[in-house]
Amino acid sequence: MASATPRPVRDAIQVTVNGQARSLRTPPARPLLDVLRDDLELTGTKEGCSVGVCGACSILVDGRLMSACLVPVGMVAGREVTTVEGLAGPDGELSRVQRAFLECSGFQCGICTPGQVVAATALLAENPSPTADEVREYMTGNLCRCTGYYSIVRAVLSAAGTSATGDAAKEPA
Ligand code: FES
Ligand code: FES
Structure with a gap:
């Protein structure tokens, strides 16, 4: 009996995730969000809307803010992905944003x-000293049902070393 033709081996996608080289054998069109959560068990990145609206799945790709639900994993081949788990120092020390x-x-x-x-x-990598309005503007893609955003803006300004009083004290209109 003729043996079945072997299926071609899919090339692995090479990517650095939180400073660690990873080799991913997976369809390149799969959402990066699924690969992070289901394959790499990096469940800090959350799934909300799945269509690029809520910001729950925000990650950095080569330092640029992206929505992991919209990024096919093949698109990050050769790139550096940072998730929330990668923001802390190697000894687990929280970043200044996490602390704030x-x-x-x-x-x-x-x-x-x-x-x-x-x-x-x-935001702080792009603009180390944002105003409260700049924080609100930059983070319009990150929805929150709970906080009213005041404490979020205050935290970002605090991480920037900016006073959390003044215009930060105003609730957004
Ligand atoms: S899950 Fe909402 S933007 Fe990705
Ligand atoms: S949705 Fe933002 S803290 Fe609950």
């Missing part, structure tokens, strides 16, 4: 918090 969210109670239920923290990290 804790200190300012920038969360309630917490489901949006990893995305908020990742987005705030990207």
Whole structure:
């Protein structure tokens, strides 16, 4: 009996995730969000809307803020992906943004918090001293059902070393 033709071996996708080289054998069109959560067990990245609207799945790709639900995993081949788990130092020391969210109670239920923290990290890398309005503007893609955003803005300003008083004290209109 003729043997069945072997199926071609799919090339693995090489990517660095939180500083670690990973080799992923998976269809390149799969959402990166699924690969992070289901294959790599990095469940800090949350799934909300699945269509790029809520920001719960925010990650950094080569330092740029992206929604992991919209990124096919093949698109990150050769790139560096950072999830919320990768923001802390190697000894587990929280980043200044993570600390500020804790200190300012920038969360309630917490489901949006990893995305908020990742987005705030990207913001401060681009603009180390944002105003409260700039924080609100940058983070419009990160929805929160709980906090009213005041404590989130306060946390980002605190991480920036900016006073959390003044215009930050105003609730958004
Ligand atoms: S789950 Fe990706 S933006 Fe909402
Ligand atoms: S803290 Fe609950 S959705 Fe933001």
